[in-house]
Amino acid sequence: MFSATTEAIRMARKERRSGNLPEVVLWRALKARPGGFKFRRQHPIDRYSLDFACLSARLAIEVDGEVHSRGHRPARDQDRDAALERLGFHTLRIPARDILQNPDNVVKAITAACVARQPLHQPAAGPPPHIGEVFGSLS
Template sequence: MLTGPGATIGKAKKLRQKMTLPEVILWRELRKRPGGIKFRRQHPAGPFVLDFACLESRLAIEIDGEVHSMGSRPAHDEARDIWLANQGFRTMRIAARDVLADLNAVLQFILGECKPLHHPSGGPPPRTGEEF
């Protein structure tokens, strides 16, 4: 389980109250567990808070607004991505404007990346080359 220290957990709780419009719009859909996949919002991860996370798929989802291309933010985002990769997580970055422009396309993109790491219960694992 990916988590963070007390200060990060506190920050995550505060950020849940101050989500951006694109985050709120996306969360309305992700909280419905599309495809049976569970997502978390503003999830603490070490010293960072992830916008969204699918722990089962080890996927971090970041909604990037214009500020992510300014000042020291790109270096901060790269450090976060490297830290997450060292924890076994992939990072998916989605532009906030894409969430506002085509929510359904964003949802399909996210669900396409959320592949479970383990085979479903109730049956054997898939043969090599087969999807499950």
């Protein structure tokens, strides 16, 4: 489990009630679990509140409006992404306009990012063979 500060938890609760249109549109698609992945909305981790998170893929999804390209925001976002990377999370930044223009393509890109971040080992398909067992024919 990941810990979060009290401030991050408070902020996440507040943000869940916001009516940010791109986030609402994306949440409608992500809560259907595309690709079988579970997503969380406004999920607090450490001192941050992630717009969306796929914990199994350790993927943070941030919806960036125009304000993210102004002033000190790009440097602040870069610092935040680096801090999340240290916690094992990759950040996928998606422009808000892309969500509004083509939400299906955005969901496909998010699902592909989740697949790419899956662990190399997969659950076993059963117990391993016993020593000396041979499967299939040798002919």
